[in-house]
Amino acid sequence: MAIRGLLRVGEVCVRVFDIEESRRHYGERIGLIETYQGDPDKIYYKGSDEHDWYSLVLKKSDKSGVEYFAFKTHSDADLDHFDRALTEYGLVVEHIEPGVYPKSGRRIQFKLPSGHIMQIYAEKERIGNGMPLRNPGTIPDEGYIRGMRVIRLDHILLGGTDIVANRDLFKSVFDMTVSEELISHEDETRLAVFLTGSNKPHDIAFVLQPTGSRFHHVSFLLESVNDLFHAGDLIGKYEIPVDISPNRHGVTRGATIYFFDPSGNRNEVFTGGYVHYPDTPTLTWDTTQLGKATFSHDNLPRDSFLNVLT
Amino acid sequence: MAIRGLLRVGEVCVRVFDIEESRRHYGERIGLIETYQGDPDKIYYKGSDEHDWYSLVLKKSDKSGVEYFAFKTHSDADLDHFDRALTEYGLVVEHIEPGVYPKSGRRIQFKLPSGHIMQIYAEKERIGNGMPLRNPGTIPDEGYIRGMRVIRLDHILLGGTDIVANRDLFKSVFDMTVSEELISHEDETRLAVFLTGSNKPHDIAFVLQPTGSRFHHVSFLLESVNDLFHAGDLIGKYEIPVDISPNRHGVTRGATIYFFDPSGNRNEVFTGGYVHYPDTPTLTWDTTQLGKATFSHDNLPRDSFLNVLT
Amino acid sequence: MAIRGLLRVGEVCVRVFDIEESRRHYGERIGLIETYQGDPDKIYYKGSDEHDWYSLVLKKSDKSGVEYFAFKTHSDADLDHFDRALTEYGLVVEHIEPGVYPKSGRRIQFKLPSGHIMQIYAEKERIGNGMPLRNPGTIPDEGYIRGMRVIRLDHILLGGTDIVANRDLFKSVFDMTVSEELISHEDETRLAVFLTGSNKPHDIAFVLQPTGSRFHHVSFLLESVNDLFHAGDLIGKYEIPVDISPNRHGVTRGATIYFFDPSGNRNEVFTGGYVHYPDTPTLTWDTTQLGKATFSHDNLPRDSFLNVLT
């Protein structure tokens, strides 16, 4: 039946302190495409190869972090299905009317055991990827791809107290697969869980934290390690605060750079990683190999990476 | 619900004239890993990052082409589901016992409108990707990745007379999505149809041909255009007959080289291409842009590519 | 003593039919930087990482081809040295006053045995590479690198009748090294000669032609095969006529695409190739391997490449 149900993290709303500073960061420097102007306290962005109107929403706030995130699901009927399934699971499901979010159909909303607000929607208007649908060619006009040349929103990593409950929910209600896990070598406690419903090694991941509703990072896809180095050049040029300079994750095998937006929210540019299927065996890392699991070029765990969240 | 039903083309059986010549081509030069020795007239291969025991079977024959191909499906119950659905659709479904194919569970088999023999199976034993499941690291031992450094079997392209019926079958029975189509600009006849049930721009494709059961190519995934050029270096070194030297497809946006095995079967090494979801709009190319649809760096259609099949 | 005498092909003047069409091709599409506006029938360009004011001059003409080319030499005194040496060698040397060419010091000019007009100069004003000389950083501002992302003029290939005399002149007067040669396997006639005075596998090359003063191509350096594919994407998008889509040369081992400007002059984008030193052994290709010498991914010689010059 192919990819059904939850397709991908189709929208993340990140809280930022200053709209103009954030526009410079996400628009000019990362190179996301600003697509909608509504409320002056919000900006809407998409990556160059995304068709839907927006995938990243910045919201002015005096507190950084993630406001909510939303999975796009395959069909409108999925919303009713998930509404029932989540209610049965014991969560309180709210209903959001079409149009409350710009260009978007109706949504359901609920709070994860980790404290995060999650939404699901099936419809969002399309703005396209800069190329026609008939005889599209392979590359949009000069300037459409710019800054760090990000292609699309790839995944998010969230922190919370009860990530095992999240894991159970994503498996049982959303039929997602645990691609990888990081466990304590002492007591097998799950410290991080990576979940996928696609061919990507992860769509969403959760890391154990002392408090809930924490935001670790939002990740943007790049085409190649050449573009990763190009992104690193821009990050250095603009003196964007870096958390982790280029490296390869053990988990996912993706190549990565981590850096911070002007409000202290962590961003990632990401490329590579293996092709995942539901029959791909789950990989388990334990804390004897925490360094290799996180940053496999030097096998060094980084405190900031493990402990700084917004 | 993530990826369900047909996961991927998990197995292709290609007919070759000479086993030793083919072993040199697919094993030493392409770098596939030979994993099973049974019948002396067959060889079984997998790509470096595939976990299942084999994905390519070479079978000695005096006629080149594709003997059969098989999709792996998510669960054993899918086999009963597809058995019923295919029978209702009007196809004759045969049942193959577990173990008839090495390391494989039961299968169903049927003939597509295009004349090709297709199988579906849910179980195949795993041999792994050269790395453990606990603390796997990111790269197997030296020598495991070799030759053209192919990662996995990516997709197949088949030729037949009634590709519209195939298209309908893959959509209605297998819930796959048409990612792209090539149509005649004169009468809108479908000349090629690209189908996906994953994040790949295609899992299988069909091209209109005057006769049925034709084999256009089997494609192997590479990591980067650097590896594509490295593959090209080996292809040139070993004087492997080339159909198309490096180029980028319009359809799929993948970077490609096409070449022939010693029996005249076409192989492809492939990298890149966009990330597909079921809500990605279908792209349509017409024959006014046949060159760009096939080879977008020079927009030149190639006769051999369009007309030579085995 | 390091690199002394002739440093590089510092300037090529190519004849074009139409200035605006050529500006679109060389400026917008290839991405060269237009740096000087003088005579309305000329345009002056440099690559993004070149410091001198210009390296490519387009001159309006009703005949395509190369008007002249110029090597930059290390010191002003070299001009007197080469003046004497060339005169002794039997060539007629003309003197060009400083300022006749914009931003340029004095030059000497002479006609090669192949019929081409060659100049040598030691001084040209610098405009820089978009980055300061103190704490320069690693990447210029957005937009400075654009189009095909060419870094610099790399080399030229010229055609003429007496390329053996050119070879002798470049070796004996200019102390350059023959890096590679293509010879007839029947009678050892030299068909192409590749000369270098640097670490590049060639700075200039000559190919045997029935008539003199012919222009085969001017080549621009790219950073990676990723950028080569990006250039190919633009070439296809703009429907620039392609001579050879991506391939690797046997000679030089460089990765290449050849295409034509609107006046029919051949351009190349080029990346890679080995590191050459004067003690690197000369490589010889014979016509039994003409395909591999020219295009090593498929070992196919191309008629147009061998025979179309302006």
Added chain:
Amino acid sequence: MAIRGLLRVGEVCVRVFDIEESRRHYGERIGLIETYQGDPDKIYYKGSDEHDWYSLVLKKSDKSGVEYFAFKTHSDADLDHFDRALTEYGLVVEHIEPGVYPKSGRRIQFKLPSGHIMQIYAEKERIGNGMPLRNPGTIPDEGYIRGMRVIRLDHILLGGTDIVANRDLFKSVFDMTVSEELISHEDETRLAVFLTGSNKPHDIAFVLQPTGSRFHHVSFLLESVNDLFHAGDLIGKYEIPVDISPNRHGVTRGATIYFFDPSGNRNEVFTGGYVHYPDTPTLTWDTTQLGKATFSHDNLPRDSFLNVLT
């Protein structure tokens, strides 16, 4: 006159504690090719695309660091020229007979102001790069390029007290060019000097240290950032101690990984960097930008990198 006089660092002798451990590191893991077996306390290596018999010599010792390094010069007559020039400059020049070093012609040897032993030689026998000189093709046989896929020895960085005297010597006697310098922003003291006699952004560099004769690193050239990430994968796999994971230097613009051999000597794998000519302006970095000068992706200076030498 092309490249004359000193061509390149053609040989470095590094002291190591244990021969077998070092063979595993430099041979199996870095992938250098062992080419000579003489004295059991020495190993001789070359990179895959080097033609001379060896460029790296490991010598068993109970003290790590650099024993000597040697430039290859263009002609035998250069040795007499440099003998005179160095003597006039005030250095004591020793003469080493042909054959004292395996496969090598005569040498001259002297001590630099920084305390390092430097040699110059003009002749070394050639073993080739795994490809013939007639119709060589573009890629050697499988297995010739292995491990980290290093192409050649690229450059060395040495530490000493009087680097300004070294700088003067390399400029005045060897006609080399200062490509870049790092100076104190307080008093303009030169802290690091980068010298080139080729198109590379540096052939040799010196960094100010409290004591003389110190070894900072030997660097090996890679083809691409893809190969840099591949090297990083192997470094992580083998748990080779890493100094700096992937980053881009401000100085030279090269992409880099630094790691240590089993004796604590620093190695680098390096790719990219700009094309240098004698007329390229010297770039100056001051200590206000020490981070960007060293590691431009995060602009962070590293203590270990600045202060750990052997």
